Amino acid sequence: MSAAAASAAPAMPPVKGSHALVATALAVGTFMQVLDTTIANVSIPTISGNLGVANDQGTWVITSFAVANGISVPLTGWLMQRFGVVRVFVLSVLAFTIASFLCGIAWSLPSLILFRVLQGAVSGPMIPGSQALLISIFPPHKKGMALAIWSMTTLVAPICGPLLGGHISDNYSWPWIFLINVPVGLFCAAICWSGLKGRETPTRKIPIDGIGLSLLVVWVGALQIMLDTGKDADWFSSPAIVVEAIVAGVGFIAFMIWELGEKNPIIDLSLFRNRNFSFGVLAFCIGYALFFGSVVLQPLWMQTWLGYTATWAGLVAAPSGMVAVLLSPLVGKNIGRFDPRWFATASFIVFGISYFMRSNYTADASYVTYMLPLLVQGIGMSMFFVAMLTILLDGVPDARVPAASGLSNFLRITAGSFSTSITTTFWDRHAALHQSRLAEATSVYDPRLQQSLGGLRDLGLNPTQALGAITRTMSSQAYLMSALDFFWICGWISFSVAGIVWLTRRPRGAAHAVAAD
Incomplete structure (x- = not known):
């Protein structure tokens, strides 16, 4: 879609009267889709065991969704120009609900993977669609609040996913991680259609x-x-x-x-001519990659080496989501009064402080010690999405917001995929490096090692068992040291990315401008 054609579409007036219910339904739609990107992560062993496959085969439950979703997100701009934002969003929610039901009744791994592909493919327009509709129903002076509502759900959902998935897998049966979407999706679709069907955007027949x-x-x-x-x-x-x-x-x-x-490109690369969009997306993706990497690593480390259950590992992260929910409305209310670049800078600095706090973890720390850095992270979360979206959407016309949102979310999802792979690979390889160095620092003739082995034998372990216990302790320490290295690096990167924010110009006060530059 050309810039001229896009800007020709008129902007819709804000919804008059109370729109809290519609805004809630839109936020719920976002939450539901983002939740399903992480809810199955901690349930893979349960799903694999139930379906009689190995864990590495079960990971395709995650991969299939990510691949299909990553491909479908960039199609959002074309779909919404061709069929209308409201219609595409509601149909996407309904299709996602049906796909979730099919996932819940899957009878084998191939059928589950097929339905996860369908679920990921139809969910592409949900996030950019909800973002564009939230912006459109709020008056200009409340667009910051609209983005705050959207960002709350987008940031809290990845944290709630492992917690909810672990609780369901531990206490119920795994199909319910998908079936819980059915009533939520029906509610979201019904409210959004009844509240927004009279506000459909203009459509154009354009070739794909x-x-x-x-x-x-x-x-x-x-x-x-x-x-x-x-x-x-x-x-x-x-x-x-x-x-x-x-x-x-x-x-x-x-x-x-x-x-x-x-x-008529499938992805409108002309959006990158906007300086705020280019540098805003760059900082947005790096910040999200760091955030998502830490969201993946910490629960994995705690479950693998500290003996935490999936539920308790999720509870460590839960307070950060609560803080973000409490502070996001306050940030949204004030984002238009100040330069959003200061909010963005503050979010990166707070993220950096949180990472540095985690770089001082010990293996025997208390729940509160593990949780406090995530409370600090919650403060940064409350500002991050609102500020970055305000910056990168500045100068984007209303008609091009779905395309801009789709492109920025596509790049964010890709950054999250990179981050997951890089994080886990870094963690394993640096753990192996630390373990080799720990092994070099001792020998079977070391008196301290002999004393430890003797103490374990006194407890009833045979020499092989005692040596195995020592080896596991060494591995645990190596993985701890690797995790600390990761958080330390994330802290410095987060501080550095704050500088990219200042390569953008100051937004003109609203969540985005009505006309292009």
Whole structure:
């Protein structure tokens, strides 16, 4: 869609009267979709065991959703121009609800993977659609509040996913992690359609970029599969990973060349001519990658080496979501009164402080010690999404917000996929490095080691069992040291990214401008 055509579409007036119920339904739609990106993570062992497959096969439950969702998100702009924002969003929610039900009644791993692909594919318009509709129903002076509502759900859902998924898997049966979407999805679709059907956006019959879509499917699919399976396949020592990397790289280059010359591209790259969008998306993706990497690593470390259950690992992170929920409305109410770049800078600094606090963890710390840095993170979460979206949508016309939102969310999802793979690979490889150094620092003749082995034998362990216990303790310490390295690096990167924010211009006071620059 060209910039001129996009800007020609008139902006809708804000909804008159009370719109709290519609805003809640839109937020719930966002929450439901984001929740399903993480809710199955801690349930993979349960799902795999129930369906009679290995855990590495069960991870396709996650991969299949991520690949399909990553491909479908960039289609949002074209779909909403062709059929209307309200219609596409509501139909997406209904299709997501049906796919969730099918996932809940899946009878085998192939059927579950098929339904997860469907669930990911139809959910692409949900996040950018809810964001665009929230912005449209609030008056200009309350657009910051609209983004605050949207950001609360987007940040809290990844934290609630493992907590809710672990609780359901521990106390009920795994199909309920999908079936709980059914009543929620029906509520969201009904409220949004009844409240917004009279506010449908203008539609245009525009051709779909079939070649661009095909190239997008190829390179995004290859990239997502490479990222999700690379760690288990030992990355580029595997011929399959090398082939996937080549396909992703060549496909991406071909996609970019095609899109730059296409009259109606599937992804509107002209959005990057806006300085705020370009630098805003860059800072947005890096900040989210750091955040998502820590969300993945900490519960994984606590469950693997500290003996925490999935439920308790989720409870450590839960307070950060509560803080974000409490503070986000306050930030949204005041974001238009001050330069949003200060809020963005503060969020990166607070994130950095939280990471540095976690870089001082010990293996025998208390629940409160593990939880306090996440409370601090919650303060940064309350500002991060609101400020970054205000910056990157500045200068984007109302008609192009769905396309801009779809593109920024596509890049954010891709950054999260990179982060997950890089984080877990870094954690394993640096743990191996620390373990080798710990092993070099001792020997079987070390009096301290002999004393420890003697103490374990006195407790009834045979020499092999005692040595195994010592080895596990050493491995636990190595993984702790690797996690501390990760958090320390994240702290410095977070401080550095704050500087990128100041390469943007000051937004003009609203969540986004009505006309392009």
